[in-house]
């Protein structure tokens with residue numbers, strides 16, 4: 647069942663800026679990573695989901711309710727982390743969370759306090775004096791503390807140190823296990839790889855791809871370094887086989903394979919192999935195919 651729905655969404659700011667005919671859904675219990683270069687239209691999409699903007703065409707809906715006209719209703723089930731956090735600077739963190747909690751009605755204070763502990767936030771400090779990372783933690787706690795069904799997070803780990811990024815990723819995985827539906831924009835491929843089920847890539851306001859992350863992982867290219875028992879075996883293997891890229895240096899062959907490695911394994915079975923190692927490529931290599939200036943492409 648789709649919880650977040652975007653259909654033909656268009657907001658034209660002129661000069662080819664904005665979002666154009668966006669259509670995608672996020673299903674119940676799914677973590678959807680929303681990726682794209684700077685200025686691609688991620689925040690514009692998210693602001694439509696939050697009901698802050700009126701589309702020129704199309705619509706955005708959450709839990710079956712059109713976002714612009716049902717904002718208050720949707721908010722009850724929604725946690726939101728904006729890209730640019732604007733807090734009441736004069737308050738301290740604890741007062742701010744108390745205030746936001748009261749606005750939400752009844753919230754489970756023990757869960758809120760657990761989040762404060764987890765992110766090691768010193769909530770007593772004044773927001774004005776907080777670092778970017780501390781403000782980001784405060785924003786994350788505020789988005790999650792009322793246990794919403796749906797979370798919309800605009801670059802959630804921006805400003806967080808690697809340890810906190812890991813704590814955040816663990817939180818996302820826990821929330822997913824609870825059946826939450828999450829859309830998050832990000833520039834961190836590692837974070838997306840760790841947490842998301844599906845990704846959407848937006849470029850120049852258009853959705854250029856949606857992909858299941860598990861399929862994407864299968865499409866990644868891996869490079870193997872294979873040590874044969876002699877230079878002649880290595881040369882014979884390289885001559886007989888045509889993989890994507892293959893090079894020979896003495897007894898060592900370097901070969902790149904896209905996806906399934908069964909044909910490589912089968913061929914290697916015919917030789918004596920002294921060593922085999924894998925140079926790991928990241929999903930980033932796959933994503934980067936979408937980020938350049940070339941026209942729409944599929945992996």
Ligand SMILES: Nc1ncnc2c1ncn2[C@@H]1O[C@H](COP(=O)(O)OP(=O)(O)OP(=O)(O)O)[C@@H](O)[C@H]1O
Nearest residue numbers: 659663664682683684685686687688689690691729
């Ligand atoms: N109110 C506005 N009026 C005119 N242009 C706007 C307005 N808001 C955003 N834009 C433009 O629309 C494009 C999309 O901006 P948006 O903030 O959605 O990008 P983004 O993908 O979130 O980028 P980033 O990764 O840098 O945060 C940008 O070129 C931006 O300058």
